[in-house]
Amino acid sequence: MLKYQEIANQIEEYIRVSKLEQGEKLPSLEDLITNYEVSKNTVIKALSILEKNGVIYQVRGSGIFVRRQNRKGYINLINNKGFTDDLADFNLSANVLEVKTILPTQEVSDNLKCSLTQEVYYVKRIRFINKQALCIEESYFNKEYVPYLNKEIVEDSIFHYLKETLKLKVRFSDKYLRIGKLNQTEASYLNLNTHDPALHVDELFYLMSGEPFDFSKMTYNYNHSQFFIQSSGMDK
Amino acid sequence: MLKYQEIANQIEEYIRVSKLEQGEKLPSLEDLITNYEVSKNTVIKALSILEKNGVIYQVRGSGIFVRRQNRKGYINLINNKGFTDDLADFNLSANVLEVKTILPTQEVSDNLKCSLTQEVYYVKRIRFINKQALCIEESYFNKEYVPYLNKEIVEDSIFHYLKETLKLKVRFSDKYLRIGKLNQTEASYLNLNTHDPALHVDELFYLMSGEPFDFSKMTYNYNHSQFFIQSSGMDK
Structure with a gap:
């Protein structure tokens, strides 16, 4: 698996395990780089995949937020x-x-x-x-x-x-x-x-x-x- | 409007006007660069937007294809x-x-x-x-x-x-x-x-x-x- 895909999976898993809800803030780009010990480019690619898949959204100058709204059984x-x-x-x-x-x-x-x-x-x-x-x-x-x-x-x-x-x-x-x-x-x-x-x-x-x-x-x-x-x- | 967004719109318009159907091939990356007189990077970004929006799909080593399947009234x-x-x-x-x-x-x-x-x-x-x-x-x-x-x-x-x-x-x-x-x-x-x-x-x-x-x-x-x-x- 490609490194950025692996990081994307790990961030998604982190959101799931931490039970983060829609609108809750994720660590900053810098913190993600430090936490996962990967390059800035890899984290940016991982975030781009997660955004495309509707798992997060990024607000310029504000941060990275969880997008995960669903209802049980849907x-x-x-x-x-x-x-x-x-x-x-x-x-x-x-x-x-x-x-x-x-x-x-x-x-x-x-x-x-x-x-x-x-x-x-x-x-x-x-x-x-x-x-x-x-x-x-x-x-x-x-x-x-x-x-x-x-x-x-x-x-x-x-x-x-x-x-x-x-x-x-x-x-x-x-x-x-x-x-x-x-x-x-x-x-x-x-x-x-x-x-x-x-x-x-x-x-x-x-x-x-x-x-x-x-x-x-x-x-x-x-x-x-x-x-x-x-x-x-x-x-x- | 950003240049790559403009190119993306132009390619989408070209597909519409030419009435290209699902699976039909678009000009190659090189031809798009020549046709629109923009940088390789701009065309790549434009194609990435179109792929995300479900307008095209790219097959490595094969080309760029139209993805546009819908039924009238849907x-x-x-x-x-x-x-x-x-x-x-x-x-x-x-x-x-x-x-x-x-x-x-x-x-x-x-x-x-x-x-x-x-x-x-x-x-x-x-x-x-x-x-x-x-x-x-x-x-x-x-x-x-x-x-x-x-x-x-x-x-x-x-x-x-x-x-x-x-x-x-x-x-x-x-x-x-x-x-x-x-x-x-x-x-x-x-x-x-x-x-x-x-x-x-x-x-x-x-x-x-x-x-x-x-x-x-x-x-x-x-x-x-x-x-x-x-x-x-x-x-x-």
């Missing part, structure tokens, strides 16, 4: 660490309904930029939080990047497998949210009533090279749909 | 430019129901970090898109930063007033989304039925100094609730 929509981080205190599990290769629909083909005659992996799961249905998830994987999947793998964390076994790294993703009403099938999976509120999230994941490889369509149980978003300012 | 949840940018093709308006000073509730006081005995401005508006109700918006402003508001001001763009007249700059905001069902009052404002889906968004806006000054509670019409989010990777 999922952070910006950092794609899966659910694991935000919902660490909850009991998460998944029920795999299907794992198979299929020919993509036009929508899947458009998103994954693969041909209609090129098979993709299709995975359908119900995800649970504290044994209550959190969402229905249908994922499509480009076989060029994900050549093999089975039930055992997708019952566990797919992203863990992608990262550790296939050595794939997610660079970024695009999410599309819309609100609607549950149809009968969706309602039965989520243990809700037909026409209850539905949150639909389409998400397209990209590799480091910028290639899309995972297109996922999720339908959330509105009772467990709480999301947190940190936004940047209007003045770029 | 609101970008990360960049707080108000609705104006994403919904530029739509007819937007607002109906002001109330503008007054009130004593804050506990929730408002907690969020704006002001005392329960310190009055705040309260604004209630219905916002319309193509003459259909888009959302109910209740905003609370700390009077320390927003000493005066009236009906004429809030009928127009509040953010324009804050920026141009009061010279306030928004640094960042925290958004909290949750899904529920409309109560009778909300449904009547939005011209929907009681128990129809509701998207509730609480948003807290901060000034450059990191002080919160605007706490807004919005309830969206689910028929017009489409949001877009660009996320960063899992590997920080």
Whole structure:
């Protein structure tokens, strides 16, 4: 790991352990240099990463402050660490309904930029939080990047497998949210009533090279749909 | 405006005018330096801003690519430019129901970090898109930063007033989304039925100094609730 990334992680850990809240002041740049025994440049780079990730903000002439506002049980929509981080205190599990290769629909083909005659992996799961249905998830994987999947793998964390076994790294993703009403099938999976509120999230994941490889369509149980978003300012 | 910010704007404008799509390649670093007649350092800074704002991505040894995936009518949840940018093709308006000073509730006081005995401005508006109700918006402003508001001001763009007249700059905001069902009052404002889906968004806006000054509670019409989010990777 790069030195400035290591220092960034240590500062983030310090904020977490010290339970510092939004607006609380961090040690000065000079103190951070002394404390971590690294160059000024390394600390500046570390702070820049933390600011980009919404962990701190710097006010010229005033200092470095903690930016860490969230509510328990809210999922952070910006950092794609899966659910694991935000919902660490909850009991998460998944029920795999299907794992198979299929020919993509036009929508899947458009998103994954693969041909209609090129098979993709299709995975359908119900995800649970504290044994209550959190969402229905249908994922499509480009076989060029994900050549093999089975039930055992997708019952566990797919992203863990992608990262550790296939050595794939997610660079970024695009999410599309819309609100609607549950149809009968969706309602039965989520243990809700037909026409209850539905949150639909389409998400397209990209590799480091910028290639899309995972297109996922999720339908959330509105009772467990709480999301947190940190936004940047209007003045770029 | 700083030179690198100017170059960043010009590159973004070039992408827009050329209608470049996600994954399309931009001129090389060397070509950008030549084209814009600026230093390498300036172009690197400009590209760094554009990458941070999700406009481009750079692949080492391969080039600079456009990152610009959105769907028409979807609101970008990360960049707080108000609705104006994403919904530029739509007819937007607002109906002001109330503008007054009130004593804050506990929730408002907690969020704006002001005392329960310190009055705040309260604004209630219905916002319309193509003459259909888009959302109910209740905003609370700390009077320390927003000493005066009236009906004429809030009928127009509040953010324009804050920026141009009061010279306030928004640094960042925290958004909290949750899904529920409309109560009778909300449904009547939005011209929907009681128990129809509701998207509730609480948003807290901060000034450059990191002080919160605007706490807004919005309830969206689910028929017009489409949001877009660009996320960063899992590997920080």
